[in-house]
Amino acid sequence: MRTLFFLLPLSLLAGACSPAMSSDAGADAAPEASADAASEASPDVATSQAVTVRFRAVVGMEAFSCTRTFAGLGTTGTTWTPLDFRLYVHNVRLVTAAGAEVPVQLDADGQWQSADVALLDFEDRTGTCTGTAGTHTSLAGRVAPGSYTGLRFSVGVPFALDHLDATTADPPLDVSGMFWSWAAGYRFLRIEGNSTGFRGFNIHVGSSGCRADATGRVTAPCAAPNVAEVNLPGFDAATNTVLVDLGALTAGSNLDANSTGTAPGCMSDATDPECAPLLSRLGLVPGGSQSLFRLQ
Amino acid sequence: MKAAQRLFALGLALSACAPAQPSDVAYPWTLPAGFPQPAVPESNPMSVEKARLGRFLFYDTRLSVNGLYACATCHRQGSAFAAGAPRALGCTGQEGHRNAMSLTNVAYNSAYGWANNSLRTLEQFVVIPLYSTNPVELGLADRDAEVVARLQEDARYPNLFRAAFPSDPRPVTMANVQLALTSFLRTLLSADSPYDRSLAGDATALSESAQRGRDLFFGDRLECYHCHGGFNFSDASTRAGARPAEVNFHNTGLYNLGGTGAFPALDQGLSDLTHDPNDTGAFRAPTLRNIEVTGPYFHDGSAATLDDVLDHYAAGGRTIATGPNAGVGSESPYRSSLVSGFTLAAQERQDLLAFLRSLTDRTFLTDVRLSNPFLERTVSVDSSACPSYAPASCASSVPSWRGQLAPVVQSRCASCHQPGGPAARWPLTSRAEVVLFQSPSLLRVSRCDMPPSASPPLSRSEHAALVTWLSCGAPDN
Numbered sequence: 015m016r017t018l019f020f021l022l023p024l025s026l027l028a029g030a031c032s033p034a035m036s037s038d039a040g041a042d043a044a045p046e047a048s049a050d051a052a053s054e055a056s057p058d059v060a061t062s063q064a065v066t067v068r069f070r071a072v073v074g075m076e077a078f079s080c081t082r083t084f085a086g087l088g089t090t091g092t093t094w095t096p097l098d099f100r101l102y103v104h105n106v107r108l109v110t111a112a113g114a115e116v117p118v119q120l121d122a123d124g125q126w127q128s129a130d131v132a133l134l135d136f137e138d139r140t141g142t143c144t145g146t147a148g149t150h151t152s153l154a155g156r157v158a159p160g161s162y163t164g165l166r167f168s169v170g171v172p173f174a175l176d177h178l179d180a181t182t183a184d185p186p187l188d189v190s191g192m193f194w195s196w197a198a199g200y201r202f203l204r205i206e207g208n209s210t211g212f213r214g215f216n217i218h219v220g221s222s223g224c225r226a227d228a229t230g231r232v233t234a235p236c237a238a239p240n241v242a243e244v245n246l247p248g249f250d251a252a253t254n255t256v257l258v259d260l261g262a263l264t265a266g267s268n269l270d271a272n273s274t275g276t277a278p279g280c281m282s283d284a285t286d287p288e289c290a291p292l293l294s295r296l297g298l299v300p301g302g303s304q305s306l307f308r309l310q
Numbered sequence: 311m312k313a314a315q316r317l318f319a320l321g322l323a324l325s326a327c328a329p330a331q332p333s334d335v336a337y338p339w340t341l342p343a344g345f346p347q348p349a350v351p352e353s354n355p356m357s358v359e360k361a362r363l364g365r366f367l368f369y370d371t372r373l374s375v376n377g378l379y380a381c382a383t384c385h386r387q388g389s390a391f392a393a394g395a396p397r398a399l400g401c402t403g404q405e406g407h408r409n410a411m412s413l414t415n416v417a418y419n420s421a422y423g424w425a426n427n428s429l430r431t432l433e434q435f436v437v438i439p440l441y442s443t444n445p446v447e448l449g450l451a452d453r454d455a456e457v458v459a460r461l462q463e464d465a466r467y468p469n470l471f472r473a474a475f476p477s478d479p480r481p482v483t484m485a486n487v488q489l490a491l492t493s494f495l496r497t498l499l500s501a502d503s504p505y506d507r508s509l510a511g512d513a514t515a516l517s518e519s520a521q522r523g524r525d526l527f528f529g530d531r532l533e534c535y536h537c538h539g540g541f542n543f544s545d546a547s548t549r550a551g552a553r554p555a556e557v558n559f560h561n562t563g564l565y566n567l568g569g570t571g572a573f574p575a576l577d578q579g580l581s582d583l584t585h586d587p588n589d590t591g592a593f594r595a596p597t598l599r600n601i602e603v604t605g606p607y608f609h610d611g612s613a614a615t616l617d618d619v620l621d622h623y624a625a626g627g628r629t630i631a632t633g634p635n636a637g638v639g640s641e642s643p644y645r646s647s648l649v650s651g652f653t654l655a656a657q658e659r660q661d662l663l664a665f666l667r668s669l670t671d672r673t674f675l676t677d678v679r680l681s682n683p684f685l686e687r688t689v690s691v692d693s694s695a696c697p698s699y700a701p702a703s704c705a706s707s708v709p710s711w712r713g714q715l716a717p718v719v720q721s722r723c724a725s726c727h728q729p730g731g732p733a734a735r736w737p738l739t740s741r742a743e744v745v746l747f748q749s750p751s752l753l754r755v756s757r758c759d760m761p762p763s764a765s766p767p768l769s770r771s772e773h774a775a776l777v778t779w780l781s782c783g784a785p786d787n
Contacts, residue, residue, distance in 0.1 A: 139452075146452050177428070181437055181488050182353070190484070191452035195437040197583065198428035216444065223585030229554040230421070230430030237585040275575030277444065283582075 062156040065118055065251050067106065067165065069151050070310070071099055071136035074261035081141035087209070087261060088269040097206040097214075098145050099136040099260070100192065102171050106132075108157055109164030109247070116162070118155040125185050126150035131171055133186035136258070142208075145191055165249035165256070169219075169242040169296070170202035176221060177232035194220045198232060202240065203296075205260060206279070211270030216279035217263070217292055240282055242296040244307050254309045262305040266291035342501040344509065344541050346549035348417035351431050354489045356496060359473040364494025366470060367487055369682040372460045373440070374401040375449030381439065381491070382682065384410040384447075388675055388748035388783050390600030391416075391498060396611025398447065406445040407576045409611040412604040414597055414674070417496035420548035421557040424609040425579040425593045430557075432492040440488070454484045461487075500599050500674035505665075516668055523665025526658060532623075536648050543598035543669065559592035560646045563627020563639035564608060571642040574635055577610065590644045602670045603783055616663055626651025672704070676781055678753050685736070685750035696758035699774060704782035709775035711741055711787055718772050719744060722761055723751075745784045752780040 071078035073087070073094070084094045106118040120127045125148075126135070135150045137143040170176070175187060176199045187200065194201045203219040223237025246256065272278055273287045280289035284299065294302030337356035339347055350356050367373060368381045379401035385391040391413035398410040408424055421427055422435035429435045439447040450457055461467045462482055474490055475481035505524070507515035516524065527534045537545050537560055546557050559580045565573045573579060573591045580589035593609050607613040613622060622628045626649055627639030640651065654662065674680070709715060719738060725731065727738035736750075737743045744751060754760035756777045758767065768776065779785070 144452070179434055181433060181485055189452070190437075190441045190450065190454055191443075193437055193441050193451070195434075195441060196423070196426065198426070198434075222583075224428065225584045225586065226428035226430075228556050230428050232428055277576075281444070 061159060062119070063159050065108070065155055065157045067118075067153040067155075067251060068255040069134055069136075069153075069258055070255050071151075071258045071260070074259065078136055078258075078260065079141070080137050080139070080143035084261070088264045088267045090211070090268050090270045092209040092211060092269045094260075094269065095142050095208040096137065097143055097208065098191075098204050099143075099258075100145060100189075100205075101134050101169055101203040101258075102131055102186070102192070102200065103134060103153070103167045103169055104131040104172050105166075105168040106153060106155065107166045108160075108162035108249075108251075109166060110160060111163050115166060116158050116160060118153070118157045120153060120155045123154070127154065127186060128184060130175060131186065133189060133192070134258070144206075146189070162251070163248060165244075165246045165251075165254075167244050169244065170221070170240070171200045173221075173235070173239070176200055177224065194218070197222060198224065198226070202242075205263070207269075209269040212272055212278075214278050215269050215272070216277070216281060218279070218281045219293075219296065219298075220282055222282045238282065238284060238298075240293075240296075240298050242298055242304055242306075244304055246307060246309050249309060257308050257310050258306060259308065260306075262308070263292065263295050265305070266295065341499070342506065342510070345499070345501055346418075346541070347551075348496055349548055349550045349552065350417075350496065351433060354433055354492060356493055357474065359470075360475075360490045360493035361497045362494075363467075363470040363474040364490035364492070365497075365680070365683050366466065367491050368494050369684055370461075372464070373448055373450070373457060373487070375446075375453055376401055377460075379448055381448075385413050386746065386748070387677075387681055388603070388745060390414045390500070390604050390671075390675060392604035394603075394605070394745070396606045398445075400446040401449055402446045404445040406447070408609050409606065411596055412600060413495060413498050414500045414599045414604075414671075415542050415547075416498055418542045418547045418549060418597075419544075420546045420555070421594055423594070424596075425559060426583060427557055427559070427580065428583070432495055433488060436488050436491050436495075440484075450484075457487075458482055458484060498674075498680060500671040502673040503599065503671040504668040506671070508668075517664055519661045520664040520668040522658075523661035523663065524668075526662050527665050532652050532662075533648050533650075534623075537595040537646075538598045544595050546594045547597075557594065559589065559594055560648075561591040561593075561642065561644040562622070562649045563642045563645035564612070564622065565591060565630070565635055566627070566637035566639045566642035566645075567635060568637065569641065571644040574610075579609070588644065591642065592644070598666065599669050600671055600674065602667045603675065616666055617659075620654065620659060620662065623649060624652055624654055670704075672781060675783060676749060676752055678749075681749040681753060682747075685747075685754070696756075697770060697773060698756075699777060708782045708785055708787060709779045711779065711785065714775055715779050716741070718768070718776060722765075722768060722772070741784065741786060744780075748780055748784045752777065755780065 073084040076084065078096065078099060080096055084096070085091070087094045106120065107115040108118060109115055120129055120132055122128045126133050132153050133150060135146065135148065137145045138149050139145050139147045171187065180187065180193045180195065180200070192201050192204060197220060199221050201218045201220045203217065205217040207215055209215050219240050219242070221236040221239050221241070224232045225234060227233050267288065276286040276288065277283060280286055280292050283289055284293060290299070293299045295305045296302070297304040337358070341347065371377050371380045373380055384393040384398050386394060389412070393410035396409060398406045398408065400406065411424065416432065420430065422429040422432060423438070441451045443451050467482060471481035471486060475486050478486065504515040504520070526532055537558070539545060540547055548555070561579070567573065571590050578590050580592040581587060601616065605615060607616070607619050613619045622639075625640055627642060627645055629638045629640070630636050639645065723738040726733040727736055728734065729737065736747055738747065738751070751760070755773070758773070761768065
């Protein structure tokens, strides 16, 4: 219970479900930007409707699994042995036919989702995977009654929660495998595997270029928030699944090699050659657009 | 003398204006004059019980994914809780790109790690060695439940955790592991060097040479004290009651690749975090206490000896003539203006080194209260039959490992302490292994607890030589 006292006021402030938030302000804008939005954003539980957003990890046309390898990845058509596949999402919104964003209030389940952020975990620590046994592949929440034709969400941890003390964080921010301690934050996206030519190719996306103030807290926006914005028009929760496609993410990458003197794979450093094609396919560099997520 | 008085006065001033924090007012800090009370987060007040638990955890290899490493593997007491290796090697064999820092007086750090301005408490910092994946250090990411289960297998831990966290119904958690570890780390206090004794009035504590070196150190020609000043010889130090302040990070001109000020690709210092070019190659000034035994030096362990370090500062930055890291450090655009170079006469160099060695605290390096508790047991020896010796003078005549002690260790220790032997878990077949177990070995040998009573005791001269050599840090001489 001790940790709750610390986090509760901040999580209220975080206001992950802010309909007013434009996509480039994102979650890594300064926390006060969304402070007043929380109350008006929360749908009334009595009148709201339950919504489930299903996700499925794939590699091209094939379902992701920890107990097999995947051929034909990247520019060299390498064979990928999976080690990890997890990501945080927040700021989930449904979009009306008229184009209005309506926030989805995530159900807090004490493990995978809080009201502010959810962990999607596609690896189950079988086979070659090294993460945790449990998986979480759908978001459960509530939304104001209505008819919706689109889905939007942000990949990552809200700014107001990203730079707090991870050791006392509440679920789902208590997963030590997602701590990005040296950067005083979390990995928003953690995909790892061995390719034919390179062992331990990491795809770690998180905020970088963060400067602490005199008290050591990161209170100003980071130089590279690296919060990917996802917009999936035509989404129908009843029939659609959101595919999370490692094959599409890595389509422009040579996974068989790593540039000398750089982190193994990509650890969010925009100057690392391995990062350029990946950040582009997450829409995190100018001219790029996300291709990790699509509807089925 | 003037400079030393200035330092001492600063220490007293710090002490005088350091109000005890209510959260840890009950903890019996034993701080010498000039040492302020360390800052302790309200969320983790000090207690003897937490520090005691933390001491076991610090030395426990269960705290690594494969059971091979403990914190103490890279933070060895005989090396003032530094690694004694250029760069740290994680439990899976992965080499990091930074030198494992000494934990001397780590309670006073205002920031943790070599170059990180957002890690301001030990509680935040210990997460890195526990959970980091690049490089893997202890490798515990996603292994929390396994570690907790492993700890519960040891009959000692339920009681230790209960005593440390009495109001916690299920105290064996990783969160409590971190709180206890940091409480122990705050007890790693070093304040009994010859220099400290000279401050306390012992006119014989410092040699003439060390006194001259002290005046050089605190003089404006060398400017050492500017970054390595204060009671802890580091400008990145704080104390209870201090107001939050920006932590200073410095580029000392260690590298200047291609004349751009760049450092080798994997480690640009603080700018890797902040993306601010002005932070390129900026690192925190570590404490110089026990600096004699914490080499190799600098963030990447790239200076083998204190002589190399002095060469670097005398030149106002290091010049590397050839190879991938070639460059003239003194011409780096990011170099601190305080590192402007100086010339040192041969005698002055010896004096400065003598002063730096006077910061070595042998009490700290051998304090059994900070040693591996798993190797302690109730010892019933006739202490009157066990000789004791005055503190060794390590500067002059340390018995030789190669000539004198290697055969003793080989015949009297390694016969059991070897693979396949009855004490295989604590191998002592080489000097490197003796160094690894330097602190408990010193404890056991000096008490005449080893060799065990079933074996003939060491001769008096063997005993004296081994105790002296071990207490001087088991040098390769």
